[in-house]
Amino acid sequence: MLLGAPALAADALSPYPEKLERITRLFDSEVTSGRLPGAVVLIQQHGRPVYLKCFGLRDAKTGLPMTLDTIFALHSMTKPITSLAAMMLIDQGKLSLTDPAAKYIPAFADMMVGVEATGVDGSRVLKLVPPVRPVTIMDLLRHSSGITYEYIGGTLIEHAYMAAHLFGGRFDNAEFADRIAALPLARQPGTLWRYGHSTDVLGRVIEIVSGQTLYQFEKQNILDPQGMTSTKFLLTTPEERARMAEPLPSDPILVAAERGRRSHPEWESGGGGLVSDITDYARFAQMLLNGGELDGKRYLSPAAFKDMTTDHIGPGSGVERDYFYFPGDGFGYGYGLAVRVEPGDARPPPPGSIGELKWDSGSGTYFGIDPKLDMIYILLEQTQNERGRITAAFKKLVYDAFTAPN
Structure with a gap:
């Protein structure tokens, strides 16, 4: 089912050039208005x-132009790559979805769940109760672990995260996982989809199972085989750093987030630490569109790929949806990717196809995979201020391009 475009076979659908020009006008307007420093946009069909x-x-400070080799901070678009790495280990029998996280990170055996309660003086207090079951690898992959971000989860949980100074001093993935384990879970494991540091913890599990750092494992098994030479956690040369896209100084949340990311070069954040360019991420997205295969090399078995891209938080899963449900209207969630399962409640429904995959990030990077159209689309930009508005407008224009002009 294709929403917002004719229900024709994928090989019969092609974008109309005059409709594609609307995308050009959108981004020209965003740049000339000063709301956006720059962007790189790709729509790729049939490879x-x-x-x-x-x-x-x-x-904007240096006046350097945007180019195809510009490197962008991916932030949460790191998550699908880390999730693929974990699925590869599962596919090889070295890791199991049902494994408790404590099997690899012993501190997780002592985790408690934080429940808001009323104290003897009538104030709200955080009561710690045992989890009904352990946090599992599946929970880390589908964000049902109870691990949250410091800005989501309820006032008392947020205070606990902030008071822990998660990002203080130097730390690597091992230290960060232990810091998370010392904090209360925001909900019982397996009961709620809630965004958070689950994929960061998953990155540490990958290190323990593989005996390599997260980057070493991803470089050897994903990045190098796909020719993704600009995708890494740390830029090491002046030439690489000069290719880096920068947010506008008037984008304080993203400026602060980038400052924090760059101030911890020793931390390989599986949830948000990678940088990449359009060529690299297009290779990754095309591999997903191909069902886990690229240039004759298979990264996931068909069964594992299907599992990764199937909704695991839908009816019968027992997983509720948080108020901050980032997959959005009509989408379920697999392992590291949102998957379209229904048109959604909006009228008219948001554009797209049943079965499409997507994810985005706090820096405005965004990608989608549409098997019915045999298409990928990628937007690389660096804006927190404008990302919600721009990404929605961009996706609408992508799908509008496949409808005949009036």
Whole structure:
């Protein structure tokens, strides 16, 4: 089912060039208005680009232009790569979805769940209760672990996360996982989809199972085989750093987030630490579109790929949806990816196809995979201020391009 475009076979659908120009006008307007420093946009169908353009500047301070080799902080678009790495280990029988996280990170055996209660003086207090079951690898993959971010989870949980100074001093994945284990879970494991540091903990599990750092494992098994030479946690040369896209100084949340990410080069954050360029991420997205295979190399078995891209929080799963449900209207969630399972409640429904995959990030990076159209689309930008508005407008224009002009 294709929503917002004719229900024709994928090989019969092609974008209309005059409709694609609306995407150009959108980003030209965002750049000239000063709301966005720049962006790189790709739509690729049947393995070939049908739209690829650079807009504006990679760095407003230096005036350097946006180019195809510009490197962007992926933030949460790191999560699908880390989730693929974990699924590869599961596929190889080295890790199991039902394994408790404590099997690999002993501190997780002592985790408690934080429940808001009324104290003797009538104030709200955080009561610690035992989990009904352990946090599992499946929980880490589908964000049902009870691990949260410091800005989500209820006032008392948020206070506990902030008071822990998670990002204080130097720390690697091992230290960070132990810091998370010392905090209360925001909900009982397996009961609620809630965004958080689950994928960061998963990165540490990958290290323990593989005997490598997260980057070493991903480089050897995903990045190098796919030719993703610009995708890494740490830029080490002046030439690489000069290719980095920068947010506008007027984007304080993203500026602070980037400052925090760059101030911890020793931390390989599986949930948000990678940087990449359009060529690299297109390779990764095309591999997903191909069902886990690229250039004759298979990264996941068909069964494992199907499991990764199936909704695991839908009816019968026992998993509720948080108020901050980032997959969005009509989407369930697999392992590291949102998957479209229904048109959704909005009228008209948001554009797209049943079975499409997607994810985005707090820095405005966004990608989608549409098997019915045999298409991937990627937006790389660096904006927290404008990302919600721009990504929604961008996706609508992508799908509008497949409808005949009036």
